[in-house]
Amino acid sequence: MTKILCIGAGYVGGPTMAMIAKKNTNVQVTVVDINQQRIDAWNSDNLPIYEPGLDEVVNEARGRNLFFSTDVEKGIAEADIIFVSVNTPTKTFGHGAGCAADLQYWEKCARQILEVATSDKIVVEKSTLPVRTAAAMERILNSGRNGAHFDVLSNPEFLAEGTAIADLDNPDRILIGGHSTPEGKKAVQALVDVYAAWVPQEKIITTNLWSSELSKLTANAFLAQRVSSINSISALCEATEADVGEVAYAIGTDSRIGPKFLKASVGFGGSCFKKDILNLVYLCESYGLHEVAEYWRQVVKMNEYQERRFVDRMLKEMFNTIAGKRIALFGFAFKADTGDTRESPAILITRELLEENAEVVITDPQALKHAEQDLADVIDRVVFEPDPYKAAEGAHAVALLTEWKEYKELDYQKIFDRMAQPAFLFDGRNHLDHQELFGIGYNVYSIGKAPLKHI
Ligand code: UDX
Numbered sequence: 085m086t087k088i089l090c091i092g093a094g095y096v097g098g099p100t101m102a103m104i105a106k107k108n109t110n111v112q113v114t115v116v117d118i119n120q121q122r123i124d125a126w127n128s129d130n131l132p133i134y135e136p137g138l139d140e141v142v143n144e145a146r147g148r149n150l151f152f153s154t155d156v157e158k159g160i161a162e163a164d165i166i167f168v169s170v171n172t173p174t175k176t177f178g179h180g181a182g183c184a185a186d187l188q189y190w191e192k193c194a195r196q197i198l199e200v201a202t203s204d205k206i207v208v209e210k211s212t213l214p215v216r217t218a219a220a221m222e223r224i225l226n227s228g229r230n231g232a233h234f235d236v237l238s239n240p241e242f243l244a245e246g247t248a249i250a251d252l253d254n255p256d257r258i259l260i261g262g263h264s265t266p267e268g269k270k271a272v273q274a275l276v277d278v279y280a281a282w283v284p285q286e287k288i289i290t291t292n293l294w295s296s297e298l299s300k301l302t303a304n305a306f307l308a309q310r311v312s313s314i315n316s317i318s319a320l321c322e323a324t325e326a327d328v329g330e331v332a333y334a335i336g337t338d339s340r341i342g343p344k345f346l347k348a349s350v351g352f353g354g355s356c357f358k359k360d361i362l363n364l365v366y367l368c369e370s371y372g373l374h375e376v377a378e379y380w381r382q383v384v385k386m387n388e389y390q391e392r393r394f395v396d397r398m399l400k401e402m403f404n405t406i407a408g409k410r411i412a413l414f415g416f417a418f419k420a421d422t423g424d425t426r427e428s429p430a431i432l433i434t435r436e437l438l439e440e441n442a443e444v445v446i447t448d449p450q451a452l453k454h455a456e457q458d459l460a461d462v463i464d465r466v467v468f469e470p471d472p473y474k475a476a477e478g479a480h481a482v483a484l485l486t487e488w489k490e491y492k493e494l495d496y497q498k499i500f501d502r503m504a505q506p507a508f509l510f511d512g513r514n515h516l517d518h519q520e521l522f523g524i525g526y527n528v529y530s531i532g533k534a535p536l537k538h539i
């Protein structure tokens with residue numbers, strides 16, 4: 085029986101391995117993590133991440149051919165294929181700080197594999213890594229003297245949070261990068277076989293290692309670029325009388341452009357976009373490609389501009405002062421259907437509102453725990469309230485930052501009646517029915533559209 089190990093039980097490792105175990109009943113899958121609390125949660129009814137449909141997949145496979153453990157060494161010793169899915173955050177220190185990937189967790193992992201392994205292994209990069217990391221890993225792994233041979237593959241994960249299970253079940257493609265040596269090809273085939281259990285062959289793309297590594301960074305850079313592009317146009321729409329939704333629809337019907345990822349918003353968040361673009365920027369810089377680096381850096385700058393612009397607009401429209409005013413933030417997660425708040429625009433927006441001495445109340449159906457951690461240093465100045473009606477009680481403004489479907493279903497008349505007047509509503513996701521809100525009496529501001537104001 086093939087034994088698969090995954091090191092790192094996070095947002096990528098956990099769901100991906102659960103799906104592999106579900107689809108390959110003849111393969112044993114173990115997910116390990118150094119974080120005992122996380123592993124305990126994976127072994128409980130209360131999984132450590134909120135992801136629609138994940139519970140069912142885990143419940144089906146856990147205990148049958150899916151196991152969660154903290155015994156990293158045992159896992160390594162037994163495995164044939166090792167996925168490495170540890171965190172690779174942006175470096176906060178030294179060379180490349182704020183831009184390059186911090187590879188310390190990855191390297192520690194590689195050294196641990198080398199120390200423990202006594203038989204040949206296929207090591208698969210699942211975390212997003214800078215191009216040519218596989219080469220460094222191969223050098224570390226094949227520097228041992230215990231006779232074991234390691235083949236390194238790149239197999240980036242393209243799942244998006246909130247839709248992870250559907251993305252895993254029916255992926256647009258599976259990408260596997262490896263060497264074209266006989267051993268490399270054999271390793272690639274072993275991984276192809278794992279995915280072929282449910283993914284049609286034509287969707288499994290094999291490339292060389294570097295193309296695979298670079299494709300992941302490029303895919304995220306292109307996706308983020310689309311969001312920044314439409315967000316840049318949203319600013320122009322607000323200045324003119326164009327409507328960004330209409331513009332997005334009109335351009336999206338051109339089959340060369342396509343309709344997806346053209347939703348103007350308060351800004352993109354998530355653990356990948358910013359990190360991967362900065363990684364790409366660093367890579368370009370290190371090859372002396374300064375113009376290319378600057379081109380991609382602009383996508384991140386535009387996103388920061390969009391987040392700040394949202395707060396500036398709130399301030400300006402609320403008579404240039406929000407000191408002492410209660411502002412209810414509806415949503416803190418970086419997108420709907422996740423409890424994840426990494427790089428969420430809500431973090432910067434909260435901090436900017438506090439700078440203006442506003443009284444900030446945060447509500448979110450899944451992300452309040454993470455919000456508390458993100459705002460630990462200012463926790464005394466923020467109220468966390470699970471009930472949106474209570475959050476809006478006495479508020480001068482509601483700012484919708486996450487497109488939770490729950491927020492479409494609220495009774496906005498009831499909310500309006502509890503708010504301070506004049507009541508302001510800033511829709512950072514163009515998620516609500518603005519005419520209806522205006523009819524109730526709100527002054528409504530959205531992204532890239534003309535405001536609907538009573539005053
Ligand atoms: C992304 C990639 O989609 C995925 O392929 C990769 O594996 C990891 O990074 P994720 O960050 O989970 O996934 O979510 P995604 O749906 O891409 O959204 C990222 C951010 O962009 C969110 O904050 C979202 O709200 C925002 N966004 C997305 C927009 O503002 N407008 C859009 O039209 C689309």
Ligand code: ADP
Pocket residue numbers: 091092093094095096097116117118119122156169170171189192193211355
């Ligand atoms: P992602 O969103 O990419 O899945 P996360 O940060 O959610 O990333 O998960 C990465 C996980 O990897 C964390 O749970 C962390 O504890 C784990 N991890 C980091 N280094 C190691 C290591 N050397 N051995 C085992 N687990 C590790």
